[in-house]
Amino acid sequence: MPSRPTAVPRSASRVIATTARARETWQVRLAGVGLVFAAVAAYANSLGGPFIFDDLLSIPQNPTLANWLTALAPPGGALTVSGRPFLNLTFAVNRFLGGDVVGGYHAVNLLIHVVAGLTLFGLVRRTLAGLSRARAGMPAPVTRPAADATWIAFAVALLWLVHPLQTESVTYVVQRAESLMGLLYLLTLYGFVRGVEAGSQRWFALAVGCCLLGMFTKEVMVSAPLLVFLYDRTFVAGSYRAAWRQRRGVHLLLAATWLPLAVLVGGGAGRAGTAGLGVGVSFAAYAATQFEALCRYLALSVWPCPLIIDYGVQWVAWREVWPQVLGVTALVAATGWALVRRPAVGFLGLWFFAILAPTSLIPGMRQTLAEHRMYLALVPVVVLGVLAVQAVLGRRARWVLLAVAAVGGGLTARRNLDYQSDARIWADAVAKRPGNAAAQNNYGNILAREGRFEAALACYDAALRIEPGFADAQHNAGNALLSLGRPAEAMVRYEQALRALAGRAEVRTKLGDALRALGRNDEARAQYEEALRQDPNYAAAHNNLGNLLREADRQPEAIAHYEAAIRLKPEVPEVYNNLGIALLIAGRPHDAIARFEQALRLNPDLAQVHLNLGLALASIGRGAEAAPHLQTARRLGATLPDLGR
Numbered sequence: 001m002p003s004r005p006t007a008v009p010r011s012a013s014r015v016i017a018t019t020a021r022a023r024e025t026w027q028v029r030l031a032g033v034g035l036v037f038a039a040v041a042a043y044a045n046s047l048g049g050p051f052i053f054d055d056l057l058s059i060p061q062n063p064t065l066a067n068w069l070t071a072l073a074p075p076g077g078a079l080t081v082s083g084r085p086f087l088n089l090t091f092a093v094n095r096f097l098g099g100d101v102v103g104g105y106h107a108v109n110l111l112i113h114v115v116a117g118l119t120l121f122g123l124v125r126r127t128l129a130g131l132s133r134a135r136a137g138m139p140a141p142v143t144r145p146a147a148d149a150t151w152i153a154f155a156v157a158l159l160w161l162v163h164p165l166q167t168e169s170v171t172y173v174v175q176r177a178e179s180l181m182g183l184l185y186l187l188t189l190y191g192f193v194r195g196v197e198a199g200s201q202r203w204f205a206l207a208v209g210c211c212l213l214g215m216f217t218k219e220v221m222v223s224a225p226l227l228v229f230l231y232d233r234t235f236v237a238g239s240y241r242a243a244w245r246q247r248r249g250v251h252l253l254l255a256a257t258w259l260p261l262a263v264l265v266g267g268g269a270g271r272a273g274t275a276g277l278g279v280g281v282s283f284a285a286y287a288a289t290q291f292e293a294l295c296r297y298l299a300l301s302v303w304p305c306p307l308i309i310d311y312g313v314q315w316v317a318w319r320e321v322w323p324q325v326l327g328v329t330a331l332v333a334a335t336g337w338a339l340v341r342r343p344a345v346g347f348l349g350l351w352f353f354a355i356l357a358p359t360s361l362i363p364g365m366r367q368t369l370a371e372h373r374m375y376l377a378l379v380p381v382v383v384l385g386v387l388a389v390q391a392v393l394g395r396r397a398r399w400v401l402l403a404v405a406a407v408g409g410g411l412t413a414r415r416n417l418d419y420q421s422d423a424r425i426w427a428d429a430v431a432k433r434p435g436n437a438a439a440q441n442n443y444g445n446i447l448a449r450e451g452r453f454e455a456a457l458a459c460y461d462a463a464l465r466i467e468p469g470f471a472d473a474q475h476n477a478g479n480a481l482l483s484l485g486r487p488a489e490a491m492v493r494y495e496q497a498l499r500a501l502a503g504r505a506e507v508r509t510k511l512g513d514a515l516r517a518l519g520r521n522d523e524a525r526a527q528y529e530e531a532l533r534q535d536p537n538y539a540a541a542h543n544n545l546g547n548l549l550r551e552a553d554r555q556p557e558a559i560a561h562y563e564a565a566i567r568l569k570p571e572v573p574e575v576y577n578n579l580g581i582a583l584l585i586a587g588r589p590h591d592a593i594a595r596f597e598q599a600l601r602l603n604p605d606l607a608q609v610h611l612n613l614g615l616a617l618a619s620i621g622r623g624a625e626a627a628p629h630l631q632t633a634r635r636l637g638a639t640l641p642d643l644g645r
Contacts, residue, residue: 031150035118038158038161038162042409042413043113043170046170051100054079068092072088083264084218117160121156121157125152128152151398152387155390156383163378167412167419168371178372181218181220181376182376185214191207192228208250211254288318289369292369312437332353386401437466444460460477461477474496478492482510482514488514495511539575540565543572543575550581550585553585559586573602576598580592580599606636608638610630614628
């Protein structure tokens with residue numbers, strides 16, 4: 001007779017199960033450590049990069065970061081933080097902890113990215129392990145043994161973390177908007193998954209809370225409630241009806257987070273006017289650019305080169321993008337088919353389009369394409385890629401994927417070098433996309449700041465050849481010409497800029513400077529006064545009008561304007577120097593000395609201020625105190641003993 005199989009003792013089964021769980025726990029922890037190490041290795045050289053471009057207005061020049069309460073009401077307009085109170089609050093926390101030391105902001109960005117990668121790892125692992133079979137009693141569309149699920153989730157998270165396309169969202173500080181939103185989006189999904197798995201309301205509360213914070217971070221979060229519902233249908237409940245019946249309350253709470261988002265988007269203090277059909281861009285014209293953008297995003301996901309910080313606005317005709325239209329249409333159709341026939345694949349396709357929909361369907365003011373928009377949309381591309389490689393290569397896939405991750409990490413570290421200076425990142429943008437007028441203008445601004453005015457002027461003129469009506473470039477070209485000692489040419493540029501920027505006090509003030517340099521003081525004064533009528537709080541106009549009045553020996557009026565400039569902008573040492581000169585001419589040497597000393601407290605290396613202070617001290621018989629300042633002035637390069645500037 002055949003022998004009957006020997007039953008495994010219950011105690012042995014428990015030991016085997018415990019051992020398997022311990023092995024799985026060890027694998028998960030080891031994978032987590034590996035992900036952290038890989039991300040830190042790829043981004044370690046990003047920590048020393050400076051604030052660049054949009055960082056400046058949203059962080060160091062953002063007055064609402066002074067305390068945590070005002071941070072909840074970020075400045076309106078077109079700043080990255082506008083209408084995004086939670087994002088603004090995180091910058092306020094950064095400032096509270098470390099001031100405007102940029103390394104601290106980079107460190108927080110990297111922390112956000114690392115936590116997002118770990119969350120993605122957990123989400124993918126639990127999904128692949130067959131959440132729906134374990135907890136909902138439904139057949140899982142995608143199930144894997146625990147070991148395979150851990151490895152595939154690790155590969156997905158690793159490739160996503162070190163992908164060079166992510167550098168803009170991590171290394172470019174202000175694009176924390178994208179990475180923080182991405183983290184909160186992933187936490188919303190992960191909290192939902194854990195809530196289903198554990199049957200715990202606390203996890204569902206985490207999901208709803210993260211969804212709400214995401215709405216306060218960036219508008220792309222709008223699709224999160226829908227994607228959670230689709231996840232429920234695809235991986236948990238098995239049908240839309242079952243998902244609604246079993247977890248209606250959770251889905252309603254997630255949908256309720258749309259209400260504060262609607263207030264932020266529609267409110268006057270938010271981002272109203274920066275996107276939408278009211279910004280002067282037709283939907284048809286913008287849509288044509290988005291077919292090209294979507295194809296470029298997919299191409300960069302596979303081959304991340306070239307990476308460009310700013311693509312600018314370049315319109316295309318529909319006839320120029322018909323291949324892209326066909327390709328994207330096919331992908332949309334395939335996603336629709338898969339949602340019915342292959343729900344797991346359809347979920348990934350809808351994830352990609354749902355993340356990109358807000359920026360692809362709603363016209364924006366500045367860019368038709370931006371790499372940071374792929375931060376979260378890269379997830380489904382990586383998931384499909386890893387699963388495809390795994391299916392084709394089997395166990396050999398591990399070495400291939402690890403090699404790809406190593407190359408990706410190296411390219412990420414290399415890309416971070418471009419962010420080490422704003423001059424380098426904009427030179428890179430101009431070299432890769434020379435037809436981008438905005439990049440030419442921005443690079444010109446960097447060159448002008450470095451004193452390379454001829455090179456800056458060449459960039460501004462290049463921008464104007466690309467976009468003849470680019471008023472900001474005309475204005476900046478005028479600034480460069482004025483710095484080169486060519487006020488007549490500068491005046492022409494300012495007048496051209498004023499045709500589009502008639503209400504800009506800054507342009508009128510610079511036109512006044514050009515007129516003053518040409519000796520046309522009455523016309524210059526008229527421009528300064530008009531600038532102050534347009535903006536009474538424009539400090540530069542007060543200062544420059546004060547200079548004109550001082551030279552006309554109208555010291556009381558000059559002093560009043562200097563004092564107004566100091567009230568508005570107390571951190572500019574040159575204005576204290578100008579006020580000191582006027583006070584000295586007006587016969588108030590002691591007051592003048594106090595102003596010169598204030599200027600030197602702000603900047604102790606101003607040769608002219610040392611000279612003026614030394615002369616002022618000498619004029620009242622304090623020669624012993626004057627001597628060190630005169631010596632310092634000489635050492636710093638001052639040669640003429642006059643009080644003018």
